[in-house]
Amino acid sequence: MSYNLKISRTACLTFLSILCFTIVSLGQEKAKLFVGDKAPELRYGKWLKGTPVKEYKKGHLYLFEFWATWCGPCIASMPHLSEFAREHKKEATVIAVNIWEKTGDKPYESSLPKVSKFVKGIGNKMDFNVITDSKDQFMGNEWMKAAGQGGIPCTFMVKDGIIMWIGHPVELDSVVNVVMSGNYDVAAARKKIQERNEQSDAATAPFQNLMKDYEKAIADKQYSKAIELLDSGIGTMPPFAGTFGFFKFQTLLEHVSEDSAMAFVRPWQATKPGYVGSTAAVIARQKGWKKSTYEYALELLNAQLQVPQMPASMVYEEMAGAYANMNDYKSAVQYQEKAIATARQFLKEGKFAGFIMEDTIKESEKKLAGYKKELK
Numbered sequence: 001m002s003y004n005l006k007i008s009r010t011a012c013l014t015f016l017s018i019l020c021f022t023i024v025s026l027g028q029e030k031a032k033l034f035v036g037d038k039a040p041e042l043r044y045g046k047w048l049k050g051t052p053v054k055e056y057k058k059g060h061l062y063l064f065e066f067w068a069t070w071c072g073p074c075i076a077s078m079p080h081l082s083e084f085a086r087e088h089k090k091e092a093t094v095i096a097v098n099i100w101e102k103t104g105d106k107p108y109e110s111s112l113p114k115v116s117k118f119v120k121g122i123g124n125k126m127d128f129n130v131i132t133d134s135k136d137q138f139m140g141n142e143w144m145k146a147a148g149q150g151g152i153p154c155t156f157m158v159k160d161g162i163i164m165w166i167g168h169p170v171e172l173d174s175v176v177n178v179v180m181s182g183n184y185d186v187a188a189a190r191k192k193i194q195e196r197n198e199q200s201d202a203a204t205a206p207f208q209n210l211m212k213d214y215e216k217a218i219a220d221k222q223y224s225k226a227i228e229l230l231d232s233g234i235g236t237m238p239p240f241a242g243t244f245g246f247f248k249f250q251t252l253l254e255h256v257s258e259d260s261a262m263a264f265v266r267p268w269q270a271t272k273p274g275y276v277g278s279t280a281a282v283i284a285r286q287k288g289w290k291k292s293t294y295e296y297a298l299e300l301l302n303a304q305l306q307v308p309q310m311p312a313s314m315v316y317e318e319m320a321g322a323y324a325n326m327n328d329y330k331s332a333v334q335y336q337e338k339a340i341a342t343a344r345q346f347l348k349e350g351k352f353a354g355f356i357m358e359d360t361i362k363e364s365e366k367k368l369a370g371y372k373k374e375l376k
Contacts, residue, residue, distance in 0.1 A: 030148065031146070031147055031148030031197065032146050032147075032148075033142075033143070033146040033147040033148075033163070034147070034163070034190055034193070034194065035163050035164065035165060035166060035186060035189050035190040035193055036162065036163065036186045036187060036189070036190040037162070037163050038161055038162060038163075039156070039158045039161055039162065039163050040138075040142045040143055040146070041138070041142075043134045043138040043139065043142075044097070044131035044132060044133065044134055044139065045108070045109055045112065045131070045132040045133055045134045045135060046112060046131065046132050047129070047130075047131050048098075048115065048116060048119050048130040048131060048132060049119055049126070049128075049129060049130040050095075050128065050129030050130065051129070053093065053095065053129070056158065056160065056161050058160060059159070059160065060091065060092070060093065060159070061088075061091055061092040061093070061157060061158070061159050061164075061176065061179065061180070062092070062093050062095065062157070062158040062159070063092055063093065063094045063095065063155055063156070063157055063158075063172065064095050064097050064139075064143070064155065064156040064158065065081060065094060065095065065096045065097065065128075065153060065154075065155050065169060066097050066099050066139070066140075066143070066144055066149075066152050066153060066154045066155070066156075067096055067097070067098060067099070067152055067153050068098060068099060068100050068101055068152060069098070069101060069114060069115055069118045070101070070102060071152050071153065072355075073152070073153055074152055074153040075122075075353075075354035075355060076309075076354075076355075077153050077169045077170065078096075078122065078125055078126050078353065078354055079125050079353055080169075080170075081094060081096075081128065081169055081172075082124065082125055082126060082127035082128060084172055084173065085127055085128040086127060088176065091176075091180060092176065093128075093129065094128035094129060095128070095129040095130075095131060096126065096128060096129065096130045096131070097131055097132075097133065097139050097143075098111075098115050098130065098131065098132045098133060099133045099137065099139055099140035099144060099152070100133075100137075100140055100152070101114065101115065107135055108133060108134075108135050108136075108137055109132075109135050111132070112132060115132055117359060118354075118357075121357035121358060121359050121360075122353055122354045122357065123353075125350075125353035125354060126354070143156060147166055148197065149166065153168065153169050154166065154167070154168065155167060155168065155169045155172060157172075157175065157176075157179065159179065162186070164179055164184065164186060164189070165179065165189065166193070206236075206237060207233070207237055207240050210229055210232070210233050210237075213229055214226050214229045214230060214247065217229060218251070218255075221255075223251060223255040223256055226251055226255075227248060227251060227252070227256070230244045230245075230247055230248040230251070231244075231248070234248070241273065242273035242274045242275060243275075245268050245273050245275070246273075246275040246278060246279065248264065248268075249261055249264055249265045249268065249279060249282070250282050252264055253282060253283070254282075258289055258290065258293060262292075262293055262296065265279060265296075266296070269300070276300050276303060276304060277300070277301075277304050277310075277318075279297075279300055280297040280298075280300035280301045280304070280318065280322075281297075281318060283296065283297035283322070284297045284298075284301070284318050284319070284321055284322035284325065285318075285321060285325070286325065287325045288325075289325075289326075291326060294322050294323075294325065294326045297322050298319055298322055298323075301315055301318055301319050301322070302319075311342075311343075311346060311351075311352045311355055311356060312342050313338075313339045313340070313342035313343035313346060313356060313364075314339070314343075314355065316335045316336070316338045316339035316342060317335070317336065317339040317364060317367070319335045320332045320333075320334075320335035320336035320339060320367070320371065321367075323335060324371055324374070329371050329372075329374040329375050330375065332371040332374075333368065333371045333372055333375065336364065336367055336368040336371055337368060339364055340361060340364050340365060340368060343356050343360070343361050343364060344361060347361065
């Protein structure tokens with residue numbers, strides 16, 4: 001189940017997003033495009049990799065994988081999707097559709113250099129067709145938003161011009177086998193998805209309504225009201241208590257006081273609500289906190305080193321940043337060097353493709369140079 005929670009204003013770590021479904025919209029439009037409908041036009045800005053598809057071949061499957069360079073789960077799914085593309089090349093064509101890049105006030109096509117650089121850097125771990133969205137963001141709007149999809153990665157399966165399935169790429173293997181078997185009932189799938197969406201909407205409506213009120217309170221600088229809203233959510237919506245707790249910590253730290261935030265976060269984190277990396281990042285990426293506050297962030301980051309899915313090099317880099325923000329540049333240099341050495345080993349071993357690339361290591365080396373400069 002995915003929830004349309006706007007998380008862009010939080011300081012979520014890139015490496016943390018490896019473990020979660022990235023959700024990009026709080027208020028999602030009601031779906032008007034469903035399984036069983038004719039697929040919209042394929043419109044793109046540039047075909048970056050592979051052979052352009054000019055028409056759908058009869059009986060062939062076309063998988064449109066929506067992603068962005070900032071989306072950890074999208075990147076994490078690419079090696080498996082590449083294996084899938086190679087294994088099913090006779091019956092299926094995979095097309096990665098880049099959408100929702102962060103361009104600020106610039107035209108969408110301004111993201112092309114960044115996307116091109118990423119695709120080149122990841123190499124055969126992205127072993128399928130890649131396109132970018134058009135300048136009017138047709139794919140993001142007329143495919144994803146039209147289908148009520150607010151989270152990525154998301155896959156659309158098209159056969160004979162008809163949308164057969166919409167879902168997470170982790171489910172592809174089992175779905176493809178059913179569709180290709182000839183026993184797939186599109187009408188039944190459509191009904192099932194619509195019923196699931198209705199149930200999901202009903203279940204998440206209170207959460208989304210509270211978050212809208214929270215965002216308004218923050219915008220109006222009514223921070224006490226924002227905290228009250230989050231507390232009410234913690235008490236009445238247990239499935240979302242971790243999310244509300246994280247927002248409460250961030251609100252206290254950024255808008256109330258450091259002391260109140262730390263008084264809350266220590267017992268809260270002791271309940272193991274998740275958001276460990278994000279909590280650490282909120283602290284580690286800003287200057288001006290007390291030494292004890294940074295030490296707590298480092299404690300949390302040390303715990304992240306025990307998570308197998310987490311690139312240790314990225315954790316070390318966060319730790320280096322925390323030391324730099326507390327003006328301990330000697331330790332910052334030490335951990336940044338450790339981050340680079342670990343990243344190079346991962347690159348050599350082919351681990352964490354998309355997260356660890358030559359370009360990301362070069363950026364790390366620039367940070368290291370900056371820390372060393374501060375030592376002089």
